[in-house]
Structures are given as C-alpha cells and as structure tokens.
Amino acid sequence: MDILEELRWRGLVADSTDAAELSRRVNAGPLTLYCGFDPTADSLHVGNLVPLLALRRFQMMGHCPIAVAGGATGMIGDPSGKSQERVLLTPEALSHNIACVKAQLARLLDFEAGANPALLLDNAQWTASVGYLDFLREVGKHFSVNMMVAKESVRARMEDRDTGISYTEFSYMLLQAFDFLVLNRDHGCELQIGGSDQWGTITAGTDLIRRKLGRSAHGLTLPLITNADGTKFGKTEKGAVWLDARRTSPYRFYQFWIHTDDRDVVRYLKFFTFLPEDAISNLEQQHLKNPGARPAHRALAAAVTELVHGPAALAEAMRASDILFGGELSGVGEATFQDLVGEVPTREIARTQLDGAGLPLVEVLVHAGLSPSKGQARKDIEAGGINVNNTRQTDTQRVLTTADLLFGKHLLLRKGKRTYAVVTAC
RNA sequence: GGGAGGAUACCGAAGUGGCCAAACGGGGUUGACUGUAAAUCAACUGGCUUACGCCUUCACAGGUUCGAAUCCUGUUCCUCCCA
Numbered sequence: 425m426d427i428l429e430e431l432r433w434r435g436l437v438a439d440s441t442d443a444a445e446l447s448r449r450v451n452a453g454p455l456t457l458y459c460g461f462d463p464t465a466d467s468l469h470v471g472n473l474v475p476l477l478a479l480r481r482f483q484m485m486g487h488c489p490i491a492v493a494g495g496a497t498g499m500i501g502d503p504s505g506k507s508q509e510r511v512l513l514t515p516e517a518l519s520h521n522i523a524c525v526k527a528q529l530a531r532l533l534d535f536e537a538g539a540n541p542a543l544l545l546d547n548a549q550w551t552a553s554v555g556y557l558d559f560l561r562e563v564g565k566h567f568s569v570n571m572m573v574a575k576e577s578v579r580a581r582m583e584d585r586d587t588g589i590s591y592t593e594f595s596y597m598l599l600q601a602f603d604f605l606v607l608n609r610d611h612g613c614e615l616q617i618g619g620s621d622q623w624g625t626i627t628a629g630t631d632l633i634r635r636k637l638g639r640s641a642h643g644l645t646l647p648l649i650t651n652a653d654g655t656k657f658g659k660t661e662k663g664a665v666w667l668d669a670r671r672t673s674p675y676r677f678y679q680f681w682i683h684t685d686d687r688d689v690v691r692y693l694k695f696f697t698f699l700p701e702d703a704i705s706n707l708e709q710q711h712l713k714n715p716g717a718r719p720a721h722r723a724l725a726a727a728v729t730e731l732v733h734g735p736a737a738l739a740e741a742m743r744a745s746d747i748l749f750g751g752e753l754s755g756v757g758e759a760t761f762q763d764l765v766g767e768v769p770t771r772e773i774a775r776t777q778l779d780g781a782g783l784p785l786v787e788v789l790v791h792a793g794l795s796p797s798k799g800q801a802r803k804d805i806e807a808g809g810i811n812v813n814n815t816r817q818t819d820t821q822r823v824l825t826t827a828d829l830l831f832g833k834h835l836l837l838r839k840g841k842r843t844y845a846v847v848t849a850c
Numbered sequence: 851g852g853g854a855g856g857a858u859a860c861c862g863a864a865g866u867g868g869c870c871a872a873a874c875g876g877g878g879u880u881g882a883c884u885g886u887a888a889a890u891c892a893a894c895u896g897g898c899u900u901a902c903g904c905c906u907u908c909a910c911a912g913g914u915u916c917g918a919a920u921c922c923u924g925u926u927c928c929u930c931c932c933a
Contacts, residue, residue, distance in 0.1 A: 653888080679886080686887050716885040749886055800879085803894060807880040821900070840879075842886050 426450050427485040431644075433701060434694040436478060438620040440644040441630060449614065449642065450487070454540055457482055457615035458490035458607055460547070460600065461529060463498040463521035464513070467668035468528050470658040470680070473728070474646050474695060476532055478617055479542070483533065484698070488540040490613060491529040495522050495548030497600055503593040504577035504621040512592075522546065528667055532731070543611070550606045551599060563602050566635045567628070572597060575624035597625045604629030608641055615642040649695060652687035667732050674733040675767040678741035679842070681725035682718070686711075689720045697727040740767055748844055758831040765834065768844045769793060775826070775849040782825035785810070785817060792837050792845040804839060811838040 428447050431437050440446055449455060459475045461468065468476070479489035498518055513521070526544060533542035554562075572578055575597065581589035604626070607613035616626045626643035633641045649657040658665050665680045666672040672680075684692055690708045693699060699707075711720040730738040744767035747756060771792050777783045786801040789810065795801035802820045804810050810817045812828060813836050826849070828835060835847040 682886065684887080686885095689887090714885095715887075718885070718887075721887085745886085797897070799897065799899080800895090802899090804880070807894065809880045840881090 427482055427487065430481060430485065431478065435691060436474070436646050436695065438645040438647040439623055441627065441642050445640070446615070446642045446644070454486045454488060455615060456488040456490065456607075456611055456613040457617060458492055458604075458613050459617045460492040460494050460497065460603065461525055462494040462502055463518060463525045465666075466521045466524040467666040467671050468525060469664045469666050470696075471649065471664075473667070473732075474649060475617060475619060476529065477696065477698075477731075478646055480533060481698070483537065483540060483542060486540055488543070489533060490543040490545060490607060490611060491533060492603060492607075493522050493526050493529065493544070493546045495519075495546040496551035497547060497596060497603070498522070500596050500599060501593050502596050502600075502625075503581055503589055504596075504625065524668070545607075547599075547603045547606075550610075551602065554602075559598075559602075562636075563598055563605075563632065566632055567598060567601075572628075575628070577621065577624050597628045600625040601628040601632040604641065605632050605636055608633050608639065609637060613641075615644060617644045617646065620645040620648050652685045669733060669737070673767065673769075674729060674737040674741045675744050677733065678725045678729045678738070678745060681728055682721050682745070684721055684724060686715055689724060693720060693724050693727075697724065697731075699723070699727060744768060749842070761830060761834065761836075764836070764844075765846055765848060768846050770846040770848060772848050772850050778824060778826045778829070778849060780825075782823040785812065785822040785824055786820065788824055788835065788847060789837065789839070792847050794837055794839040794843065794845050809840050812836070814838065 426447070427450055428437070428440075428443075457479070459479055461472060461476070476491070479491060483489045495518070498513065498521070499515075501512065526546070529544055533544070535541050535544070572594070573582060578589060578594060578597070581593075600622075604613070604616050616629055618626055623643070623645050626645065630641045630643050633639055651657050660680060665677065669677075681692075689711065690704065693704045693707060697704075707720040707723050711718070726738060726742065729741055733741075740763065743763050747760060747764055748768070769792070773783075773788070773791065785805065786795070786798045789795040789801040789804065790798055794810075795804050801810075805817055805820045805822070808816060808818065812822075812824065813830055824835065826832070829849055830836060833849055835849075837845045837847060839845075
C-alpha cells in the first residue's frame with residue numbers, strides 16, 4: 425500500500441491534482457513534500473494535527489516532510505475560510521508564536537530519520553529579503569487577477585460587501601505560491617499538502633512552478649474535520665483544544681477525546697492515530713458490540729494523548745480519569761488522591777479561611793473556577809449539579825470547614841457529571 | 851450630495867409610553883434517562899440577594915414625561931434607493 429492508498433482509506437484525501445500522475449510519482453521513489461503552519465497563536469490546536477500527522481505519515485512511508493512555519497505569511501493573514509479581515513499580529517507576538525509553534529512541530533516529526541529526516545523551515549528566510557518591486561516582477565507577473573478573484577477564498581470575501589478583503593490578504597496567495605516555488609527550486613519539494621481551504625493557494629503554487637520553472641508539482645488537500653452533530657471540531661465550551669499543555673492540560677486533552685461522539689470515533693481513529701487498518705476495524709467491532717465500554721474512545725484518547733504529550737503525561741491523565749470515573753471514590757487513598765492534584769484544575773486556599781465558621785460553598789465554587797459568579801453558583805447548587813467530595817449539595821447556604829477536607833487537605837468539587845476541580849488548603 | 855430603513859441580551863429575532871430584565875428560536879449550563887455517547891424530556895440562562903427586593907442593561911450623549919427599549923434632539927455605525 426502506498427501513501428496515497430493509506431491516506432485514502434483513512435478518508436484523508438479531499439482533493440488532489442492529477443491523481444494518476446501523483447500516484448505514479450510516489451511509487452517512483454521518495455519525494456519531498458511540505459505543509460505550512462501559520463503562527464496565529466502561540467500553540468497549535470487539535471485541528472492542526474491532521475496535516476501535521478499527514479506529514480508524519482508520508483515520512484513513515486519513506487518520504488521527506490518539510491514543515492514550514494509561516495513567519496512571513498503570518499505577517500499577512502490567510503483569508504482562506506475567514507469571513508473577516510484579520511487584525512495583524514505585532515512583530516513581537518509573531519516571533520513569540522513562531523518560536524512556540526516551531527517547538528511543537530519539532531516534537532511530532534522525526535529529524536533524525538536516516539534517509540529522510542524532516543526539515544523545519546521558516547518562510548521568512550526567503551521572503552523577508554525580497555524587495556517589493558522584485559516580487560512584483562518575478563512573481564506577480566505570473567498571476568492573473570482574474571484567476572485570483574475566481575478562487576473561492578477570495579471570491580467569498582469579495583461577495584461580502586460588508587467586509588471585503590484588503591490588498592494585503594489578497595496577496596497572501598502569491599506569498600504562499602512563492603513558498604512552494606522556492607521549496608521546489610531549492611529543496612526539490614514536489615508536493616504541498618494542506619487543509620481543503622488551502623486548495624486555491626496550493627494550485628496557485630503549482631501553476632507558478634509550471635510557469636517559472638517549467639516543472640509540474642503536486643497538491644493534495646485534507647478534508648475539513650466535522651463533528652457528527654454539526655458543531656465545529658476541536659472546540660469545547662472553554663474554547664479551542666490546544667496542543668500546549670499550559671493551555672490545555674493533558675488530562676483535559678485526554679478527556680476531550682474520550683468525549684468524542686460515537687458516530688465520529690472510528691473516523692477519528694483513522695484521522696488522528698497511526699493505528700493500522702485491522703486494529704481500527706477490530707476496535708470498531710468491539711465498539712459496535714459493546715459501545716458502553718467505549719474501547720474505541722479509550723484507544724483514540726490514549727493514542728493521541730501519548731503522541732502529543734508523551735507516555736508519562738498519558739499515564740497521569742489516565743490515572744486521574746480512572747480515579748474520577750472508575751467507580752467508587754470512597755476507597756481512594758491519600759496517595760491515589762494526590763495523583764489528581766494538579767491533573768484536575770487545582771486551586772489553593774488559605775487553611776485559615778476554613779477555620780471556625782468556614783467559607784460559603786458558593787465562594788469556593790467561584791474560587792475554583794467552576795461557577796462564574798456567586799449567583800450562578802447558587803443556581804448550580806439549586807439545579808443539583810454541585811458535588812463536594814462526591815456528595816450532592818442541595819443547600820445554597822452550605823458552608824465548608826476544615827471538617828470537609830479530605831485527608832485534612834483537599835476538597836474535591838464537581839459540577840455536572842464530569843467537570844472536576846480540586847481545592848487544596850495550605 | 852439627496853432619500854428610505856436599521857442598531858435589542860452569547861447569536862438570530864419580537865417588542866413602538868407603564869403588565870419589560872425584555873416574547874420566541876438557537877446556543878450554553880444543570881437535571882432525569884444512559885455509557886464520561888447520542889436522541890428525548892425538564893429547569894435555568896444580566897449582577898447582587900435566603901427572600902421582599904435592589905442595581906446595571908435595548909448603539910452613544912442629552913431631553914420630554916409621574917413613568918422610556920418604545921417619544922424628541924444630536925452623534926456614531928450599517929443596509930437599500932437616487933445622483
């Protein structure tokens with residue numbers, strides 16, 4: 425099975441340039457391919473995982489991946505799939521973001537692979553020094569505005585008269601095409617991959633290469649990941665799910681995958697793990713036989729968490745999850761409980777506040793971040809959604825004292841079925 | 851430059867002097883049922899308060915009135931039509 429067949433059975437091919445020709449090329453020997461990642465934030469999120477893992481999949485089949493951090497394109501803003509003109513990042517924010525994103529890219533690709541090590545580049549390297557006039561003469565001349573306007577990413581914005589599109593974002597396509605040209609020329613890069621919203625800019629690149637260098641290059645897009653219920657993939661109530669542990673803890677990350685809709689879980693195993701076809705269909709069978717045990721969910725969560733955060737963090741996330749969702753909490757000892765501290769969102773509180781009269785539960789809930797305000801905390805209690813040490817609280821007047829501390833030290837708070845927080849007295 | 855219409859809570863959208871913290875729908879939170887799933891049903895969904903109630907909100911600033919999201923004046927922004 426070649427890489428294209430591999431991607432195809434996983435459902436990871438949205439579109440590609442001449443499929444027969446591309447397939448001939450991948451079978452002819454290792455090829456170099458690239459994918460760009462724009463530093464719009466100081467961390468990648470789960471959505472970025474799809475193209476990033478695709479690079480890795482190519483690498484595993486012997487091809488050479490290049491991850492490009494968009495130091496240059498990030499200064500412009502990609503209009504694809506955006507309905508609003510973007511606010512430009514400050515140069516400081518941008519360089520901070522690039523450094524962080526680079527570190528994340530570096531963790532998920534193999535730079536030591538003997539014959540086909542991955543490469544990490546920043547497109548500012550070859551773009552920053554090019555003068556405006558040179559760029560217009562060398563690159564701009566090869567683009568027809570008529571063709572650019574016809575591309576979906578631009579057209580959508582042109583049709584929306586409220587927002588429109590700035591000349592800056594309009595130029596994005598040229599910059600990305602220029603990237604592909606440079607990579608093709610200097611690194612023999614023959615293929616660009618990206619999300620399906622990148623189709624227009626990718627083909628702009630292959631066109632430019634044909635015109636400038638007289639060679640053919642390839643493009644392949646990956647599908648947009650959709651949730652079965654129609655919501656946006658990778659978003660929770662608390663916002664995006666990030667790869668950075670400081671933004672999304674490994675425990676939360678693991679839980680995110682555990683919560684996958686049944687209807688999505690097999691697709692996501694294909695999208696987000698390296699598990700082979702038979703392992704996935706085996707999990708699918710198990711899942712269909714006994715969905716309540718959620719074997720597929722567990723495998724998905726474990727695989728992705730390990731990939732992103734490593735085996736140690738995965739073990740901790742699983743241990744915390746087992747303690748909280750594994751059944752009776754009453755038998756949990758102090759040492760086990762200690763595993764939860766820091767995994768589950770944890771806040772500290774001065775022990776003296778619990779002495780004597782104690783502290784109203786509503787205030788503790790706000791402090792722990794489970795309720796946004798005391799009024800809401802009260803409503804949460806009235807709705808029966810608040811548990812302290814796994815006991816439902818029904819009294820909005822409830823006051824917590826040192827007597828409520830587990831092991832003389834911790835409070836285990838829960839809102840709803842699965843949102844936990846620990847408050848530690850010190 | 852002229853004319854018409856519009857701006858309401860997280861989003862969409864009612865409301866045209868008191869019964870408006872503001873209908874309804876979506877979203878969100880919680881509960882029941884379950885499997886940390888989905889679907890369904892129910893409650894809640896500006897802040898403070900045990901509650902009576904109080905406070906802040908209907909683009910912004912003033913005004914009329916016992917009383918304004920609703921009327922008047924000015925300002926900002928948007929849409930449409932004419933030039």
